[in-house]
Amino acid sequence: MSLDQLYQQIILEHSKARHGSGLAGAGVPEGASSGQSHQLNPVCGDEITLRVSVAGGKVSELRWDGEGCSISMASASVLTDLAEGLDPDELHSVIDSFREVLRSRGKVPADPEILGDAAAFEGVSRYAARVKCAMLSWVAAEDALGQAVAAQDRTS
Amino acid sequence: MVATPAHLLRSATALGNEEVMRIRNDFPILHRSVNGNPLVYLDSGATSQNPLSVLEAEQEFYEQRNSAVHRGAHYLAVEATEAFEDARETVAAFIGADPDELIWTSNATEGLNLLSYSFLNASLPGAPAEAARFALAAGDEIVVTEMEHHANLIPWQQLAARTGAVLKFIPVDDAGALDLEAAARLIGGRTRVLAFTHASNVLGTINPVSTLVPLARAVGALVVLDACQSAPHLPLDVKALDVDFAVFSGHKMLGPTGIGGLYGRSELLNAMPPFLTGGSMITTVTMERAGFLPSPQRFEAGTQKISQAVALAAAANYLSETGPARIHAWETELGQRLVSGLAAIPGVRVLGPAAGEERIGLAAFDVAGVHAHDVGQFLDSRGIAVRVGHHCAQPLHRRLGLTASTRASTYLYNTTDDVDAFLDAVAGVREYFQA
Numbered sequence: 403m404s405l406d407q408l409y410q411q412i413i414l415e416h417s418k419a420r421h422g423s424g425l426a427g428a429g430v431p432e433g434a435s436s437g438q439s440h441q442l443n444p445v446c447g448d449e450i451t452l453r454v455s456v457a458g459g460k461v462s463e464l465r466w467d468g469e470g471c472s473i474s475m476a477s478a479s480v481l482t483d484l485a486e487g488l489d490p491d492e493l494h495s496v497i498d499s500f501r502e503v504l505r506s507r508g509k510v511p512a513d514p515e516i517l518g519d520a521a522a523f524e525g526v527s528r529y530a531a532r533v534k535c536a537m538l539s540w541v542a543a544e545d546a547l548g549q550a551v552a553a554q555d556r557t558s
Numbered sequence: 559m560v561a562t563p564a565h566l567l568r569s570a571t572a573l574g575n576e577e578v579m580r581i582r583n584d585f586p587i588l589h590r591s592v593n594g595n596p597l598v599y600l601d602s603g604a605t606s607q608n609p610l611s612v613l614e615a616e617q618e619f620y621e622q623r624n625s626a627v628h629r630g631a632h633y634l635a636v637e638a639t640e641a642f643e644d645a646r647e648t649v650a651a652f653i654g655a656d657p658d659e660l661i662w663t664s665n666a667t668e669g670l671n672l673l674s675y676s677f678l679n680a681s682l683p684g685a686p687a688e689a690a691r692f693a694l695a696a697g698d699e700i701v702v703t704e705m706e707h708h709a710n711l712i713p714w715q716q717l718a719a720r721t722g723a724v725l726k727f728i729p730v731d732d733a734g735a736l737d738l739e740a741a742a743r744l745i746g747g748r749t750r751v752l753a754f755t756h757a758s759n760v761l762g763t764i765n766p767v768s769t770l771v772p773l774a775r776a777v778g779a780l781v782v783l784d785a786c787q788s789a790p791h792l793p794l795d796v797k798a799l800d801v802d803f804a805v806f807s808g809h810k811m812l813g814p815t816g817i818g819g820l821y822g823r824s825e826l827l828n829a830m831p832p833f834l835t836g837g838s839m840i841t842t843v844t845m846e847r848a849g850f851l852p853s854p855q856r857f858e859a860g861t862q863k864i865s866q867a868v869a870l871a872a873a874a875n876y877l878s879e880t881g882p883a884r885i886h887a888w889e890t891e892l893g894q895r896l897v898s899g900l901a902a903i904p905g906v907r908v909l910g911p912a913a914g915e916e917r918i919g920l921a922a923f924d925v926a927g928v929h930a931h932d933v934g935q936f937l938d939s940r941g942i943a944v945r946v947g948h949h950c951a952q953p954l955h956r957r958l959g960l961t962a963s964t965r966a967s968t969y970l971y972n973t974t975d976d977v978d979a980f981l982d983a984v985a986g987v988r989e990y991f992q993a
Contacts, residue, residue: 404939405935405936405939405990408935409932409935409990409991414991414992418992445947446930446931446946446947446948446961446962447947447948447952447955447961447962448929448931448961448962449961469961470929470931471929471930471931471932472928472929472931472932472991473931473932475929529935532931532935535931
């Protein structure tokens with residue numbers, strides 16, 4: 403497998419664009435419930451703090467601050483694009499699908515219908531040492547989403 | 559390439575590429591390919607490779623002499639015990655110690671934990687009077703450095719937390735050297751332990767042991783030397799360095815994993831409370847109490863790392879026969895080639911001493927706009943193995959304004975071609991990642 407299959411152009415672009423980056427100082431959108439999660443990869447020190455806001459039964463915003471390799475940063479950027487506008491159950495199932503592909507060691511192909519740009523991370527599943535990089539923000543999102551939904555349930 | 563400055567060359571004649579090519583024939587793994595390229599192994603700072611003589615020594619032990627040591631009167635048990643103790647003699651001599659001053663540990667980390675836990679035991683109520691010199695109390699101080707590997711930091715953090723002692727550290731300057739003026743201020747009347755690395759696994763700096771030891775001696779503090787990156791790479795004489803304790807890891811010096819060593823001055827080891835207790839370290843045992851053997855058995859509870867010790871002795875012999883001074887001289891050349899080559903690549907920042915300054919044969923660096931993981935992945939695609947991440951030195955990376963770096967580390971089996979292949983690959987990193 404070539405390096406270009408791991409570092410697809412779309413990944414390199416997202417690693418620089420970093421959609422959703424900029425959590426510090428950004429307030430929770432009005433009327434939304436939110437949850438926040440900090441995830442760390444102790445092997446390399448990559449980390450992310452990610453907030454999911456839910457309003458009107460939809461993920462209204464995803465914001466994060468992170469530092470890490472191109473895979474982890476691009477993954478958070480792609481996730482941001484994908485998550486906003488989904489309802490919590492949809493986001494959970496997208497996260498499950500992503501995890502299944504990433505942990506499959508190349509055996510489960512990504513479905514672009516479900517994963518959109520995140521399908522580009524299919525190649526990462528063949529690099530065991532990099533799976534955690536790609537999963538970092540998704541694990542944070544899963545945790546933060548659970549908190550946001552719980553907070554919403556309390557207020558509604 | 560910048561030529562190696564004369565003051566960095568030891569009097570010993572360095573190995574040369576031709577000799578290294580012969581050395582490489584002793585290392586089967588160096589002949590495999592990775593991702594369709596010949597393996598360029600530049601991660602010996604993490605784990606070194608094993609020559610055939612080491613692999614054969616371990617196999618020969620299991621095929622011919624495998625048995626428990628220091629117990630049993632049968633023939634194999636005697637042979638195994640002899641092999642085990644001969645190995646201790648060989649490795650002790652390799653670092654300039656007497657055999658009873660070398661304790662086998664699983665690795666350097668265990669050696670440092672052995673010390674910190676023994677000192678903790680000495681600090682507990684009811685500890686024997688002879689252990690008082692190791693006891694720490696509230697307000698006592700432990701001094702480490704900002705460049706320590708976590709293995710030589712966290713055991714001391716834990717010891718400080720449990721005894722009420724204060725952990726202080728000697729800062730690192732921008733050039734990657736210890737601030738010796740600060741060291742002189744920090745090491746004072748309350749200092750009980752000074753623990754520092756001989757050579758930095760990130761910066762490559764060789765620390766001035768002869769400057770630091772007298773500071774500790776003047777205040778009666780114990781000196782602990784982390785020799786993980788020096789024992790494999792330069793002539794090491796723990797007695798000449800006048801340290802109280804030193805630790806090293808077998809797998810970084812051509813030996814197997816699972817074994818390392820702790821050197822301690824005999825009179826200290828025999829006064830220290832044990833760390834692990836159980837079989838093989840005792841004299842008389844009743845249901846209520848036990849007496850302990852002198853060092854080294856005092857610290858070697860349970861069945862030992864016998865085949866590993868035998869293999870590590872074979873590794874020490876391999877290094878002795880090649881010549882630690884010659885290895886050091888060669889790696890100094892490779893280290894300078896790494897640094898001057900890296901410094902010439904736009905966007906690359908070398909950590910630690912600049913080209914022309916003393917360093918061991920490794921270099922860690924940052925590539926502007928490209929994370930170390932990505933650098934490592936790119937190099938791996940060309941068959942080049944390096945270490946990426948914080949190298950178990952998070953505080954040092956924080957001091958340098960980084961979370962991670964990439965490190966190339968050489969050994970006696972690396973050629974200048976290895977270094978050049980690496981430099982050539984690094985030169986293409988920023989373009990690939992569009993940084």
